[in-house]
Amino acid sequence: MKSEKISDAVVRRLPVYLRYLNELSRREVPTVSSQELGQKLDLNPAQIRKDLAYFGDFGRKGIGYDVSYLIEKIRQILNLDQQINVALVGAGNLGQALSNYNAYLKDNMKIVAIFDTSAEKIGTQINSITVQPIEELVDTVRRNHVRIGIITVPNIEAQRVADQLVEAGIGAILNFAPTILKVPSDVRVHAADFTTDLMSLAYYLNAGKEVTVDES
Amino acid sequence: MKSEKISDAVVRRLPVYLRYLNELSRREVPTVSSQELGQKLDLNPAQIRKDLAYFGDFGRKGIGYDVSYLIEKIRQILNLDQQINVALVGAGNLGQALSNYNAYLKDNMKIVAIFDTSAEKIGTQINSITVQPIEELVDTVRRNHVRIGIITVPNIEAQRVADQLVEAGIGAILNFAPTILKVPSDVRVHAADFTTDLMSLAYYLNAGKEVTVDES
Numbered sequence: 001m002k003s004e005k006i007s008d009a010v011v012r013r014l015p016v017y018l019r020y021l022n023e024l025s026r027r028e029v030p031t032v033s034s035q036e037l038g039q040k041l042d043l044n045p046a047q048i049r050k051d052l053a054y055f056g057d058f059g060r061k062g063i064g065y066d067v068s069y070l071i072e073k074i075r076q077i078l079n080l081d082q083q084i085n086v087a088l089v090g091a092g093n094l095g096q097a098l099s100n101y102n103a104y105l106k107d108n109m110k111i112v113a114i115f116d117t118s119a120e121k122i123g124t125q126i127n128s129i130t131v132q133p134i135e136e137l138v139d140t141v142r143r144n145h146v147r148i149g150i151i152t153v154p155n156i157e158a159q160r161v162a163d164q165l166v167e168a169g170i171g172a173i174l175n176f177a178p179t180i181l182k183v184p185s186d187v188r189v190h191a192a193d194f195t196t197d198l199m200s201l202a203y204y205l206n207a208g209k210e211v212t213v214d215e216s
Numbered sequence: 217m218k219s220e221k222i223s224d225a226v227v228r229r230l231p232v233y234l235r236y237l238n239e240l241s242r243r244e245v246p247t248v249s250s251q252e253l254g255q256k257l258d259l260n261p262a263q264i265r266k267d268l269a270y271f272g273d274f275g276r277k278g279i280g281y282d283v284s285y286l287i288e289k290i291r292q293i294l295n296l297d298q299q300i301n302v303a304l305v306g307a308g309n310l311g312q313a314l315s316n317y318n319a320y321l322k323d324n325m326k327i328v329a330i331f332d333t334s335a336e337k338i339g340t341q342i343n344s345i346t347v348q349p350i351e352e353l354v355d356t357v358r359r360n361h362v363r364i365g366i367i368t369v370p371n372i373e374a375q376r377v378a379d380q381l382v383e384a385g386i387g388a389i390l391n392f393a394p395t396i397l398k399v400p401s402d403v404r405v406h407a408a409d410f411t412t413d414l415m416s417l418a419y420y421l422n423a424g425k426e427v428t429v430d431e432s
Contacts, residue, residue: 008416009225015415016407020396040396042405079418086414094313097368101394101411109414147421148414152313172417174410178317180236180256188420189258191232192413194390195317197406198302198325198364199231200224201388202295204404205363 010051011078016041017048018074024067033064083108085144087170089161090152091116091124091131094176098150099127111150113140117157134161141168152176162189226267227294232257233264234290240283249280299324301360303386305377306368307332307340307347310392314366315343327366329356333373350377357384368392378405 020040024032034052038045052058052065055077059065075081088095088111095114102111114126115134122133132140141149149165151158151173158177165173172188175181181189236256240248250268254261268274268281271293275281291297304311304327311330318327330342331350338349348356357365365381367374367389374393381389388404391397394412397405 011419012412012416014419015412018415019394019412077419078415079421080415084418084421092313093309093316097308097310097313098410100309105411105414109418148417150414171421174413174417178235188417190413190417192410194314194408195321196228196231196235197390197408198321198366199234199294199296200228201364201390201404201406202300202325203227203230203293205295205300205387 006054010054013043013051014074014078017052018071018078018080021067021071021074025071029067031064032067032070034059036064080109083145084110084148085112085146086110086148086150087113087115087137087141087144087146087165088150088152089115089134089137089165090150090154090176091118091121091126092152095150095152096126098152098176099129102127112144113146115140117153134164137161137164138168141165141170146170148172148174150174150176151181155179222270226270229259229267230290230294233268234287234294234296237283237287237290241287245283247280248283248286250275252280296325299361300326300364301328301362302326302364302366303329303331303353303357303360303362303381304366304368305331305350305353305381306366306370306373306392307334307337307342308368311366311368312342314368314392315345318343328360329362331356333369350380353377353380354384357381357386362386364388364390366390366392367397371395 020037034045034048037048049059055073058070058073086109088099091114099111099114114129114131115137116122116131117134121131124131147170149170151161153161155177158175158179159181162173162181162183166183166187170187174190174192176192178193178195183189233253250261250264253264265275271289274286274289302325304315307330315327315330327345330345330347331353332338332347333350337347340347363386365386367377369377371393374391374395375397378389378397378399382399382403386403389397390406390408392408394409399405
């Protein structure tokens, strides 16, 4: 089922598909075409068919994709059929904002622990989770089988936090600090720095009008 | 210079190159090889050479890239040689956290206005910017030639805010609300929803170990 050659770009689109499919499921829509997915998600339908074909032969000509079946398959592919515990390191504005998203994290994926160095924050509750001192990170992460760490500490603390997460056996890090982390090759890091998002958007400010007319 | 066929993935990597090149420039390093860039940024050197070749013939065999020249070129490509004003809509925890990044937004790209609907927030200062009522959005965005809008309002308000930004003539939106926005085709939207980031990371929790060993 799971190919070794799936690009990061494809993997990043799967949760976007899943989100819209979940919406369709709530509205009890039984099937969806790649055209409709493409229109809704601003993606080329051929791209969508190609993305989903990586994982198996899901679609049926003239009918489209079975929504429930596709949800189940994408959840399996993304390992979302397993319990995935997440730890958040840094309880500042950003950390607090991110913990609010726990409500959107479906199913088995949840922020289960929050850490900070500040005496004012330690012991307070954020969305029902008690902020723990960073000294408890390694032990708590191990005990709760946390598999993903989110880093929202200042730049200068980010590498040290990453080292502790790695020591505790984490498999992936979502890094909001605008710095490049050094981790072993079996730990996956995604940079969530929004300044790079903003800068890449700037590219389209001039290019946008010429490009979008001719495409798709 | 600017090709019509540059993929979004390439455009998204350019700010990452730029960030590291700026670091090299601060350290007064004159040249850098694609090997060194690749090692530092966890990217294949051939990929980096290909990315940069889209925009012209920057590198020199055996010497590498001239750091200052490459910084200047990437800034031009990303339109960062122009003044780019940004407006932030939503002054909650996330909005406040993002406005802190203003310090990292180099050069001409700055958050210049913040809007909210809450009477408690309107009139307060966040990083020296006074929060304005959302009713002033269209007028303020036009008057300040704001070109990018950041949406950090709750889901149910996001589309209405997007409509107002579009009405005011914005060219691009960075959307943190976990919902899909409808905008005209000449407005570029990037979804910055971190739940999709987290879900795509989950993919690598099992796949990671097998995949990384054989690659590059």
